[in-house]
Structures are given as C-alpha cells and as structure tokens.
Amino acid sequence: MSKVLKFVLNGMPVKVVAEPQETLLQVLREKLSLTSPKCGCNHGDCGSCTVILNGKAVKSCMIIALTVEGKSVVTVDGLGTDGKLHPVQQAFHEYGAPQCGYCTPGMVMAATAFLNENPNPSYDEVKDALAGNLCRCGGYQKYVDAVMAVAKGEFGPIPKGSDVDV
Amino acid sequence: MFKSVGKRVPRFDGIGHVTGKTVYPSDLSMPGMLVCKTLRSPYHCTRIHFIDTTEAEKVPGVYSVITHKDVPHNLFSMVPDHHVLAEDIARYKGQNIVAVAAVDKSTALKALSKVKIEMEELPYVIDPVEAMKEDAPKVRPEGNLRVFDDVDTVRRIRRGDVEKGFAEADYIVEGEYWTPNQEHAPIETTASLAYLDGNGKLVIHSKTQGLYFTLGDLSNVFQLPLNKLKMVGATIGGAFGGQNSIHTDHIAGVLALKTGKPVKFHLTREEEMMYTTIRSAWRFKIKDGIKKDGKITARYVDVLEDCGAYTELGLYALEKNVNYIGGANKIENLAIDGRLVYTNKMPSGSMRGFGVNIGQYAEQVQTDKLARKIGISPFEIRLNNAFKEGDENHVGNPLVAVSGIETLQKVAKMAGVELPKEYQEMSSK
Ligand code: FES
Ligand code: FES
Numbered sequence: 021m022s023k024v025l026k027f028v029l030n031g032m033p034v035k036v037v038a039e040p041q042e043t044l045l046q047v048l049r050e051k052l053s054l055t056s057p058k059c060g061c062n063h064g065d066c067g068s069c070t071v072i073l074n075g076k077a078v079k080s081c082m083i084i085a086l087t088v089e090g091k092s093v094v095t096v097d098g099l100g101t102d103g104k105l106h107p108v109q110q111a112f113h114e115y116g117a118p119q120c121g122y123c124t125p126g127m128v129m130a131a132t133a134f135l136n137e138n139p140n141p142s143y144d145e146v147k148d149a150l151a152g153n154l155c156r157c158g159g160y161q162k163y164v165d166a167v168m169a170v171a172k173g174e175f176g177p178i179p180k181g182s183d184v185d186v
Numbered sequence: 187m188f189k190s191v192g193k194r195v196p197r198f199d200g201i202g203h204v205t206g207k208t209v210y211p212s213d214l215s216m217p218g219m220l221v222c223k224t225l226r227s228p229y230h231c232t233r234i235h236f237i238d239t240t241e242a243e244k245v246p247g248v249y250s251v252i253t254h255k256d257v258p259h260n261l262f263s264m265v266p267d268h269h270v271l272a273e274d275i276a277r278y279k280g281q282n283i284v285a286v287a288a289v290d291k292s293t294a295l296k297a298l299s300k301v302k303i304e305m306e307e308l309p310y311v312i313d314p315v316e317a318m319k320e321d322a323p324k325v326r327p328e329g330n331l332r333v334f335d336d337v338d339t340v341r342r343i344r345r346g347d348v349e350k351g352f353a354e355a356d357y358i359v360e361g362e363y364w365t366p367n368q369e370h371a372p373i374e375t376t377a378s379l380a381y382l383d384g385n386g387k388l389v390i391h392s393k394t395q396g397l398y399f400t401l402g403d404l405s406n407v408f409q410l411p412l413n414k415l416k417m418v419g420a421t422i423g424g425a426f427g428g429q430n431s432i433h434t435d436h437i438a439g440v441l442a443l444k445t446g447k448p449v450k451f452h453l454t455r456e457e458e459m460m461y462t463t464i465r466s467a468w469r470f471k472i473k474d475g476i477k478k479d480g481k482i483t484a485r486y487v488d489v490l491e492d493c494g495a496y497t498e499l500g501l502y503a504l505e506k507n508v509n510y511i512g513g514a515n516k517i518e519n520l521a522i523d524g525r526l527v528y529t530n531k532m533p534s535g536s537m538r539g540f541g542v543n544i545g546q547y548a549e550q551v552q553t554d555k556l557a558r559k560i561g562i563s564p565f566e567i568r569l570n571n572a573f574k575e576g577d578e579n580h581v582g583n584p585l586v587a588v589s590g591i592e593t594l595q596k597v598a599k600m601a602g603v604e605l606p607k608e609y610q611e612m613s614s615k
Contacts, residue, residue, distance in 0.1 A: 055213035056206025058423070060373040061455040068373055096206035109204040113196050121203025122373045122423030128204060156373045156424045 027088045029054075030098030038085040045069045045080040048095065056096045056125045060154070067153030070126035071095050077133035079152070096125040099132065107175035108132050108167070114175075115166035119157035127153050131167045135178060141171055199421060210423050211393045212377035212452050219379070220249055222434075222441055222451035223294035225284040225301055226461060227276030230310035230530040231323065234274055237284060238302035245300060247293035249445040252285050257440050258409035262432060264399070265497035267326075268533060270407060270436045275308070277325060277495035278530050280461030287441040287449050310530035314467065314492035317529045325495055325528040332493070332501065332526040341524035343508050345580055348475075351484020351519030355475025359559050363472070363548035367492070368465040369458075370537055374423020376462065377452040378434040380442035383416075390439055391418045395429040407436050408443060415439075427537035431463040431498050463535025466500055467492040470511070470548035475519075480562050480570040484519035487511050491526045491541070493534045500526060500534030503541030511545040512580040513553065514590050515571035520580050565598050565605060574614050588614045 025038040029052070036051050045062070048054045048071070057080050060068035064082040071080045072094040080093075099106035105113065108131050118124040127150065134141070134149035141149070146167045155163065169175060202208035239251040254260045254271040262268055272283045284301050288294040309323035316322055317330045324330065331339040352358060379391040388410060394400040397419045405415050422429065438451040453462070468491055475484040489508060493500035508524040557567035572590040579585055591614045598605050 049213075050215075053215070055209070058210075058374065059212070060375070060423075063455060065455075066373060096204075100205070105201075105204065113200040113204045114194060116194060116196060116200070118197065118200060118203035120372075120374070120422065120424045121199070121208050122210060124203045125206040128206075154373060156371055156426070 023086055025086055025089055027090060028092045030094055040084070040086060042085045043081050044071070044073075044083040044085045044088055044093070047085040048080060048093075054095060054097065058122055058125060060122070065154070066123075066126075067130060068123050068126040070129040070153065072129055072133045075133065075136065077130045094129070096128050099128065101179055106132065107170045107178055108135065111166035111170045111175045112163065115162045115169070117159045117162035117166050119159055123153060123155040123157075127155070127163055131163070131170075135167065135170060139171060139178070141167075143168060146171075202421075208421050210374050210377075211379065211391050211420050212374050212423070214377075214379045214391055215450065216379065216381060216448040219448040219450055220287040220289060220441070220445060221291050221294050222285055222287050222438055222449050223291065223298055224282045224286070224437065225298045225303070227272060227279055227281040227283060228305070229276075229307040230279045230312065231308040231325075232272075232276040233306045233308050234272060234276065234283065235304040235306065239284065241300040241302065242286065242297040245288070245293060245297045247289040248286060248297045249289075249447060250287045250441055251297060251301065252440060252444060253283070256444065257407065257436075259407050262403050262407050262436055263496065263498050263533075264403075265501050266403075266406070268496035268498060270440070278532050280457070280532065281495070282437060285437045285441060287445050287447070312529055312531060314469065314490055314527045314529055317527050318525075323530075325530055330528045332497070332528070339525060341504060341508050341526075343512075343520065343522035343580060345517070345521075346484075346519035348484045348486050348519045348521045352473075352475040354477070355483045356478045357476050357559055359474045359476060359552070359556050361472050361548075361552045361555055363470045363551060365468045365544050365547060367467045367531070368537060369462070370424070370426040370428030370464075370535075371459065372422075372424030372426060372428060375453040375455055375458040376429070376433040377450065378438040379448060379450045380435070380438040381448035382442060382446055387414050387416055388439055388443060389416045389418060390435050391420060392435045393422045393425070393429050394419065394432070394435065395422075395425045395427070399430065400432060400435060403432065404436060404439060408439055427465075427540075428462060428535055431533070431535040433462045461532060463498055464494070464532050465537035465544070466494065466503060466534035466541075468507075468541075468544055468548075470545065472548060472552045474552065474556055476556050476560060478560055480557075480560055480567055482515055482517050482556070482571050485512060485515075485517050485521075487522045489522065489524040489545070491524070491534070492529055492531070493526050494531040495528060496533040497526075498533035499536040499540070503534060503536060507541035507545045509581055510542045511549055513546070513549040514573055515553075515568075516573050516577050517571070517580070522580075563603070565594055565603060566609060568594055569605075569609050569612055572614070590614060
C-alpha cells in the first residue's frame with residue numbers, strides 16, 4: 021500500500037507518495053528527480069548513493085523510504101552556503117580527487133558526516149571512513165588527503181548547524 | 187618554466203562533480219519515458235526453437251516486445267558478427283534475446299515473465315585451449331579459430347630467421363604466461379535514453395566512448411541515414427574501454443523507433459558485471475635465445491587470445507598485440523604467431539591498451555627471467571637490447587624520438603640503483 025511520506029530534505033519539508041518496497045534512493049532519484057545520489061550497485065556495496073540521515077552517513081539504496089518519516093535527509097545539494105562550497109567540496113575539487121566524478125557525491129557525504137563526528141582524525145581513520153565508497157577511477161589517495169587537509173583547517177571552518185545535523 | 191606540470195590543477199568540470207550537478211546518462215529521464223528490460227540467454231550456449239510474445243504484449247502498460255525479427259539490421263560492432271538480439275543460437279550466457287518497453291520496471295519484468303520461449307542447452311566450451319581442439323563444441327558456425335584475411339588462422343609477424351638466432355644463443359629460456367578476463371566495472375552502469383525528436387530524428391543519449399563509431403554502427407542497425415540519427419555524448423561515470431562496445435544504445439533505439447516514445451535502458455550492476463564486454467583472457471608462450479653478454483638473439487611468441495563468442499574488438503586487440511609483444515627490444519630474429527579463438531563467453535571488448543600492455547606483462551616478466559638466467563640486473567638486460575634512434579621496429583617501421591635508454595637511466599636513478607659506468611654512458615642517439 022502506498023503511503024504519503026513526509027521528511028525534511030536539505031532543510032525543506034517534502035511530501036511524496038512512496039511504495040512500501042521503495043528505497044530512499046528510488047524516491048530521491050525517481051520521484052523527486054534529485055539525481056546527485058547515484059545508483060552504482062543498488063546493493064549497499066559501492067557507496068555512490070550515500071546521503072546523511074539524521075546526521076549519519078547511510079547508503080540510501082539500503083534504506084526503505086517509508087522509514088525516514090519525520091527525519092532529516094541531506095544530499096550533496098544541501099551542502100555549502102551562500103554560493104560557497106562546503107570545505108569538503110572545495111578540498112575535493114582543489115585536490116583533483118574526482119575524475120569521472122560519479123563516486124564524488126557519495127564521497128562528499130561520507131566524508132562530511134565523518135568529519136562532523138571526528139573533526140581530528142588520523143589518516144587511517146579517514147581511510148576507514150571512506151572504505152565503503154568505491155572509486156573505480158582510483159582517486160582514493162587524493163580523497164583521503166583532501167579530507168585530512170580539511171581536518172587540518174586548510175579549507176576553513178566546517179559550517180555547523182542547519183546544513184547537516186538537523 | 188611550466189605553468190601546469192608539477193602543480194595542482196583543478197579539473198575544468200570539477201565543480202559539477204563536487205556539487206552533484208554533473209548529469210550522467212543514467213541520470214536522464216523524460217516525460218512519458220518507457221523502461222526497457224531484456225530476456226537474456228540462461229545458458230552458455232542456447233538453441234532457441236521458438237518465441238511467442240503474444241501474452242507479454244497483453245500485459246497492461248507494455249508498449250512493445252521485440253525479438254531479432256524487429257531489428258532492421260541485426261548485426262553490429264566493429265567486426266559486425268554480433269547480434270543485437272539473438273537469432274537461432276545465443277552464444278554466451280546473458281546474450282539479449284527479447285526486449286520489452288513498458289511504463290515501469292515491474293511491468294517490463296512482468297511482461298518478460300510472460301514470454302513463451304522454447305530453448306535447449308547446447309554443448310559449450312569456455313576454455314580457449316579446449317576450444318582449439320578438433321572435437322570441441324562449435325562456438326561459431328565458421329569454426330572456433332578466426333580466419334585472417336580469408337586464408338590463415340594464424341596472424342604472423344616474421345623478421346630474420348629465428349632458427350638461426352636460437353642456434354647462435356648460449357641459452358634458451360622459455361616461459362608461459364596467462365592473464366584472466368577482466369570486467370571494466372565502471373561505477374556508473376551503462377545507460378541509454380532514446381527518443382524521436384519533433385522531426386522524426388532518432389536521438390540517443392549514450393554512454394559511449396566512441397560517439398562516431400557508434401553513430402556509423404547504429405545507422406546500419408536502424409537502417410537510417412546519418413541525418414536521421416543523432417548520438418549525444420556526455421560526461422560518463424567511467425568506461426575504461428568498456429564503452430567502446432555497444433551494450434544498450436541499439437536496443438533502446440529500436441524500441442524508441444517501434445513505440446515513438448522515449449525509452450531508457452539502464453543496466454543493473456549484475457548485468458554490467460556479467461554480460462557486457464570484457465578484457466579478453468590471453469596465453470603467451472615465449473621462447474628466447476640469449477647470449478652470455480645479455481643480447482637477445484631470437485624470440486618466438488605464441489599468442490592465444492580468448493575472444494569470447496563474438497569478435498567485437500578482440501580482433502583489433504590481437505592485431506595490436508602481435509605488433510608489440512616483441513617489446514622495446516631490438517631483436518634481429520623474431521617470429522610471432524597470433525591466434526584468436528572463440529569461446530562461449532562474453533565478447534572481448536577493449537580495455538586499457540587494446541591488447542598491448544597485457545602483452546607487456548608477459549614480455550616484461552620473461553625479460554626479467556632472461557636477466558636472472560645470465561646473472562645481470564633487470565636494468566642491464568633492457569639497456570643491452572633497447573631500441574635506438576633510427577632502428578626499425580619489429581614490423582619494419584622506422585623509430586623516431588627514441589628515449590628508452592634515457593628513461594631507464596632515469597628510473598634507475600629514482601629507484602636509487604647505481605648503474606655500472608658503461609650503462610650510465612649509453613644513449614639512444
Ligand atoms: S548504490 Fe547504494 S551502495 Fe551502491
Ligand atoms: S571518480 Fe570515477 S569512480 Fe570515482
């Protein structure tokens with residue numbers, strides 16, 4: 021039985037009809053036409069669909085849409101303020117981490133949620149945090165280096181508040 | 187002196203990537219768009235006796251169910267021996283047989299479950315060496331070995347006299363090297379969106395790497411003049427050679443022509459991994475003659491490429507392979523025999539180097555073996571045999587701007603290896 025689902029998407033309340041078997045990824049991509057979360061596998065293996073759900077990075081292909089009722093979902097579209105990139109986005113760009121870029125939105129979300137929880141990580145902790153995100157172009161090291169640079173403050177302070185941890 | 191070398195230069199399209207605004211073919215959709223799903227061969231080799239799509243067509247929400255009979259010209263790819271939809275025999279597991287366009291995925295899958303199809307599993311062969319045997323199951327009606335230029339099953343390169351070279355050698359060193367199949371595994375799975383524009387032109391948004399290859403190939407499949415077909419390329423989520431072959435554009439296009447509606451065909455991860463083209467598997471047998479002073483006097487290479495069930499880009503890969511497998515070595519006596527064998531596997535596509543660097547894996551390991559045999563370093567064996575400016579390569583082309591020796595000297599330096607004086611003084615000039 022389809023149901024009306026209400027949740028907060030990138031700070032804005034949304035209302036959408038969802039089927040019980042539909043995933044959050046399907047609802048975002050197919051019903052809300054938000055294609056920044058990618059569908060690399062639909063099996064929880066690649067991380068390209070990563071979004072932030074109530075402050076935690078999750079694989080949206082593994083989340084039944086109806087379970088996000090009343091919760092906050094942030095995609096890469098919700099990052100950055102006043103036309104300025106979020107430090108993680110800026111760092112990925114300047115470090116040249118994305119090649120084809122298909123894994124990038126998921127990487128940004130995984131890294132952002134991680135830095136909110138652990139602002140002063142070790143190199144190995146960053147590697148561990150991104151271990152669920154596959155990059156076939158092979159830009160892993162640049163992604164990890166960029167996250168370390170953000171943690172060291174090279175790209176300015178990480179904005180707190182409405183963006184991510186609703 | 188350099189503006190960019192050694193500096194961090196952000197990508198021109200990087201902002202789109204980090205903001206999630208880059209649009210990939212798999213992100214596209216259109217109002218009224220239909221979804222395509224296909225019925226695939228369940229066996230490595232399948233005889234198809236008959237197909238009845240009547241019940242499938244009756245499923246509400248189904249717009250079209252097609253078989254090979256609906257494809258204007260059913261052959262495609264660089265060597266056009268691959269079927270858009272299988273005819274009487276499907277030659278590899280996962281080959282497309284029937285395609286459906288329906289309002290959504292579940293309707294398309296339901297329609298496929300209603301297709302009546304009578305099939306029979308035929309004997310098959312997977313191992314390339316087995317496939318060369320006389321009594322092996324026939325992968326292709328014309329035989330399991332490709333016939334080059336209509337005369338010969340061996341692609342030969344000949345230079346000097348290898349027997350004479352082996353006789354002059356102090357040692358004979360042999361090696362056998364195998365490489366497995368490999369899937370490109372892009373993070374974005376293949377997707378196409380096909381539709382007819384207001385003037386009846388077929389437009390296909392494609393994940394192809396070779397827009398104009400695909401354009402020519404598909405105008406033939408659809409039997410459309412080039413001004414009635416428009417291919418639209420895009421930023422794509424990885425290809426690695428895999429998108430030089432067509433996986434979805436052809437079927438999406440036929441369905442768009444049939445239905446007059448936009449049709450999207452987007453592969454699942456399983457389809458991408460299991461049923462698209464792959465890097466072919468290879469076997470190399472190398473026999474070298476070498477002098478005590480480290481000079482290669484003769485080299486013979488027996489190359490075997492496992493091409494899968496259709497030629498696709500396998501022929502191109504073999505042609506390039508036999509041209510380069512001798513390595514960057516000046517060898518006066520050289521013989522290369524290349525064979526391309528068909529097996530009941532996914533067809534061979536291109537992947538990172540078109541058969542060249544896969545051969546270099548074997549050639550480089552063999553060259554190290556030569557160095558060990560006569561007790562010199564891996565640098566010395568390569569420097570001893572390196573091409574110089576003006577030499578001819580193995581197929582007779584003059585070499586210009588040769589810098590193999592200088593490159594090796596630099597590598598040695600970077601690796602902290604002190605080369606003997608005479609090697610430091612060598613030059614490609
Ligand atoms: S699409 Fe969700 S993990 Fe791959
Ligand atoms: S940049 Fe291509 S998959 Fe990561």
